[in-house]
Amino acid sequence: MWSYTLRRVLATLPTMLAVISVCYFLLHATPGGPFDSERQVSAAVLANLQAKYHLDQPLWQQYLLYLQSLLHGDLGASFRYADWSVNDLVANALPVSAAIGGGSLILSLIIGVGLGIVAALRQNSVADHLVMLIGNVGSAVPSFVIGPLLIIVFAIVLKWLPAGGWHDFELRFMVLPMVLLTFINVSVIGRVMRGSLIEVMHSNFIRTARAKGLPTRVVVLRHALKPALLPVVSLIGPLAISSITSALVTETVFSLPGLGKLIVNGAGNRDYTLVLGLVVLVAVLTVTLNLLVDLAYAWLDPKIRY
Amino acid sequence: MNPMLKITAAAIALSLTLIASHAAIIPPGVQLHPTQTFIRSNGSEPESMDPAVAETVPANQIMRDLFEGLTATDTSGKTVPGVAESWKQTNATTWVFKLRQNAKFSNGDPVTAEDFVYGIRRFVDPKTASPYATTFGVFLLNGLEVAQGKKPSSELGVKALDKFTLEIKTQDPVAFMPELVANTQLGPVHKATVEKWGKDWVKPGNMVGNGAFVLKDWQVNNRIVVEKNPHYWDAAHVTLTRVTYLPIEDQSADVKLWESGETDYVYQLPPGVFDKYKAQYPKELRNQAIIGLRYYDYQTQDPAFKDVRVRKALSMVIDREILSKRVTADGQAAAYSLIVPGVVGADPTPYEWATWPMDKRVAEAKKLLEQAGVKPGTKYTFSYNTSEYHKKMAIFVASEWKTKLGIIMETESMEFKVLAKKRHDGSFQIARNGWLADYNDATTFLALVRCDSDQNTNHHCNREAEAIIQKGTQSTDAAKRKALLTQASKMIMDDYPMIPLLQYSLPRLIKPYVGGYSELNPQDHYRSKDFYIIKH
Numbered sequence: 001m002w003s004y005t006l007r008r009v010l011a012t013l014p015t016m017l018a019v020i021s022v023c024y025f026l027l028h029a030t031p032g033g034p035f036d037s038e039r040q041v042s043a044a045v046l047a048n049l050q051a052k053y054h055l056d057q058p059l060w061q062q063y064l065l066y067l068q069s070l071l072h073g074d075l076g077a078s079f080r081y082a083d084w085s086v087n088d089l090v091a092n093a094l095p096v097s098a099a100i101g102g103g104s105l106i107l108s109l110i111i112g113v114g115l116g117i118v119a120a121l122r123q124n125s126v127a128d129h130l131v132m133l134i135g136n137v138g139s140a141v142p143s144f145v146i147g148p149l150l151i152i153v154f155a156i157v158l159k160w161l162p163a164g165g166w167h168d169f170e171l172r173f174m175v176l177p178m179v180l181l182t183f184i185n186v187s188v189i190g191r192v193m194r195g196s197l198i199e200v201m202h203s204n205f206i207r208t209a210r211a212k213g214l215p216t217r218v219v220v221l222r223h224a225l226k227p228a229l230l231p232v233v234s235l236i237g238p239l240a241i242s243s244i245t246s247a248l249v250t251e252t253v254f255s256l257p258g259l260g261k262l263i264v265n266g267a268g269n270r271d272y273t274l275v276l277g278l279v280v281l282v283a284v285l286t287v288t289l290n291l292l293v294d295l296a297y298a299w300l301d302p303k304i305r306y
Numbered sequence: 307m308n309p310m311l312k313i314t315a316a317a318i319a320l321s322l323t324l325i326a327s328h329a330a331i332i333p334p335g336v337q338l339h340p341t342q343t344f345i346r347s348n349g350s351e352p353e354s355m356d357p358a359v360a361e362t363v364p365a366n367q368i369m370r371d372l373f374e375g376l377t378a379t380d381t382s383g384k385t386v387p388g389v390a391e392s393w394k395q396t397n398a399t400t401w402v403f404k405l406r407q408n409a410k411f412s413n414g415d416p417v418t419a420e421d422f423v424y425g426i427r428r429f430v431d432p433k434t435a436s437p438y439a440t441t442f443g444v445f446l447l448n449g450l451e452v453a454q455g456k457k458p459s460s461e462l463g464v465k466a467l468d469k470f471t472l473e474i475k476t477q478d479p480v481a482f483m484p485e486l487v488a489n490t491q492l493g494p495v496h497k498a499t500v501e502k503w504g505k506d507w508v509k510p511g512n513m514v515g516n517g518a519f520v521l522k523d524w525q526v527n528n529r530i531v532v533e534k535n536p537h538y539w540d541a542a543h544v545t546l547t548r549v550t551y552l553p554i555e556d557q558s559a560d561v562k563l564w565e566s567g568e569t570d571y572v573y574q575l576p577p578g579v580f581d582k583y584k585a586q587y588p589k590e591l592r593n594q595a596i597i598g599l600r601y602y603d604y605q606t607q608d609p610a611f612k613d614v615r616v617r618k619a620l621s622m623v624i625d626r627e628i629l630s631k632r633v634t635a636d637g638q639a640a641a642y643s644l645i646v647p648g649v650v651g652a653d654p655t656p657y658e659w660a661t662w663p664m665d666k667r668v669a670e671a672k673k674l675l676e677q678a679g680v681k682p683g684t685k686y687t688f689s690y691n692t693s694e695y696h697k698k699m700a701i702f703v704a705s706e707w708k709t710k711l712g713i714i715m716e717t718e719s720m721e722f723k724v725l726a727k728k729r730h731d732g733s734f735q736i737a738r739n740g741w742l743a744d745y746n747d748a749t750t751f752l753a754l755v756r757c758d759s760d761q762n763t764n765h766h767c768n769r770e771a772e773a774i775i776q777k778g779t780q781s782t783d784a785a786k787r788k789a790l791l792t793q794a795s796k797m798i799m800d801d802y803p804m805i806p807l808l809q810y811s812l813p814r815l816i817k818p819y820v821g822g823y824s825e826l827n828p829q830d831h832y833r834s835k836d837f838y839i840i841k842h
Contacts, residue, residue, distance in 0.1 A: 032723025048435035082354040155566040163566035257527035
């Protein structure tokens with residue numbers, strides 16, 4: 001397994017380089033630059049700004065400079081947030097996103113898997129319909145509708161929780177955004193878990209286990225759960241990435257200083273370094289999570305060996 | 307310059323000694339709340355907290371609390387003494403500012419004329435790369451050459467005559483110098499702090515400013531907290547002890563935070579809810595008209611728009627009253643002129659047809675199009691940046707042209723940066739545009755239509771009007787200057803290089819216990835110094 005992990009990590013290096021290069025040149029090819037604004041800057045000012053950010057050098061030279069500083073762990077200076085380095089910005093936003101996104105992912109796994117099991121074992125019962133209802137509402141109603149609804153009910157009418165903002169990981173500011181993200185994730189996980197478990201419960205080895213006279217609890221927990229979790233595990237990678245790095249709607253609705261806001265502001269402002277820095281982050285997270293998911297497969301499915 | 311003019315200028319030089327009190331004016335009988343803290347939305351995250359680099363409205367808003375220029379703007383928009391207690395124009399291009407001796411930085415150091423010299427030189431210096439370097443810098447002697455790196459910053463027209471006397475020399479006469487130097491870009495900077503911390507001098511704990519407040523906390527995209535500066539010269543009249551700025555970009559989220567009681571001040575209402583909130587919160591809804599213009603630009607070099615009759619016809623059939631009251635419906639006023647009400651230095655020159663009934667306007671427009679050989683069914687392309695607001699306006703304008711003239715407007719929406727580039731390159735037919743005054747003088751609006759101006763995206767140039775503007779800006783006689791600039795603005799607008807549509811306003815919700823907000827500040831240049839919290 002260790003050599004497999006090492007091989008996988010090494011194989012990601014060319015992927016990372018390709019991702020960064022493609023993004024780098026795509027960004028620079030996008031019409032409009034970081035200094036295009038409502039007020040056109042004069043030629044003199046534009047020259048000064050370009051010199052300050054080394055944009056006056058040939059593109060390939062800028063690219064090599066960027067790769068060089070990247071190797072030293074320096075993501076460069078932000079254009080949009082002129083007083084901050086991209087490292088500072090990511091370091092400040094990542095914990096917020098990780099807390100909200102990661103926290104809600106763990107919660108939604110517990111709740112989603114639990115509800116999925118209940119729904120699968122009691123097909124067509126009230127519990128099953130409820131899970132399917134949550135699943136359908138969560139997928140059909142966009143988060144920019146559910147979010148404001150939560151705010152109106154819990155912040156404006158009941159005044160139990162704040163309508164938004166962020167105060168050093170204070171729980172009351174995290175509750176509503178986490179509820180929103182959890183709700184959306186549960187709707188996906190619950191549906192997938194239900195479908196997968198129903199399928200597993202109809203397979204031959206479960207019939208064998210039942211035929212041996214094992215009680216349902218043991219059949220489910222010891223035999224059915226692990227294989228039924230496989231599709232859920234493959235969901236975790238993409239769900240974690242989207243919950244942590246691109247929970248833009250949640251961040252906008254609840255005014256959170258997370259990564260999603262940085263990505264959108266960075267792209268909209270042609271903040272080359274900020275966008276690239278976030279691309280690097282997302283690429284690293286994706287590669288790591290995919291690796292973890294693959295390793296989890298081996299544990300869940302005895303047929304898979306590395 | 308003309309020597310005669312110089313003498314006249316010296317003769318009429320303004321000599322001002324203003325001792326007026328300009329701190330928070332608390333009406334008699336008003337009881338203050340025991341805690342004087344204020345939480346407000348600020349629209350967006352400032353791009354920088356360096357007064358030389360600050361460009362956007364949210365950044366400048368905070369700058370006015372953390373720094374103070376020679377002058378300042380009070381709550382009603384009037385220019386009042388800042389660090390300078392008096393000033394005079396000694397000749398057409400020279401101003402002398404007398405600084406108050408008790409002005410101090412937040413670390414207790416005195417604010418001297420040298421700090422202004424350092425601050426202003428640093429602002430124009432190409433190394434600082436300030437986006438405003440030429441906007442304000444051009445007014446100073448050698449400003450443009452210094453910004454271009456052709457002359458050293460030591461040749462900039464700013465000099466300390468003694469510890470508390472600052473002399474500013476300008477390229478041409480600058481009638482609005484006292485208003486201009488209220489901008490903190492032209493304010494003092496504490497040199498030792500910049501040299502000690504480098505780029506990080508603007509961070510909490512490092513920053514040394516001279517405003518009524520000091521920077522306490524700064525979390526990007528989350529909050530900026532400023533607290534009262536005990537060393538500020540007028541600290542006795544600063545009522546608020548702490549102001550929290552929230553960079554809330556989503557206008558609906560902004561309103562919800564206010565409704566839930568977490569903030570006292572909504573930066574700006576979302577479009578389309580003005581009437582609803584006016585009915586719901588009549589006391590809290592405040593609408594501040596500001597000197598800014600929403601307009602559409604013609605690309606006058608495009609063959610379709612070379613003929614002034616076409617440009618005029620299209621402009622005159624748009625019913626701005628319906629646009630303002632029914633379409634955008636957010637308290638903004640209709641505009642028929644480049645210069646909007648509230649601008650100093652020129653009068654608005656609304657089109658004559660603005661008062662005509664619509665039937666007459668349509669008949670005239672049809673006649674003009676016919677003369678120009680434009681047939682119904684002709685297509686034009688309109689470019690705007692993706693936003694519900696701009697889309698609503700575009701649909702309305704398209705329907706006005708379609709129903710009244712049979713002209714078809716095809717719309718293309720794009721990202722803001724793409725539109726900005728298109729406009730500057732002139733690769734459009736009609737484009738959405740908007741302008742907020744950089745300083746309160748007609749020249750900031752004339753920049754949109756002047757020949758060779760960076761801001762002129764319609765590429766129209768009226769040389770005759772340009773000569774009148776030149777003559778006007780050279781004049782030190784305020785009345786004459788105003789008459790000339792008004793005349794030039796009318797001449798240019800009679801060429802129809804653009805379609806003025808609405809005057810910007812900022813409809814916002816403010817808790818009734820926030821005192822000091824006047825709705826009279828045409829640039830929205832409020833300072834927290836003028837605010838106070840009423841007992842509630």
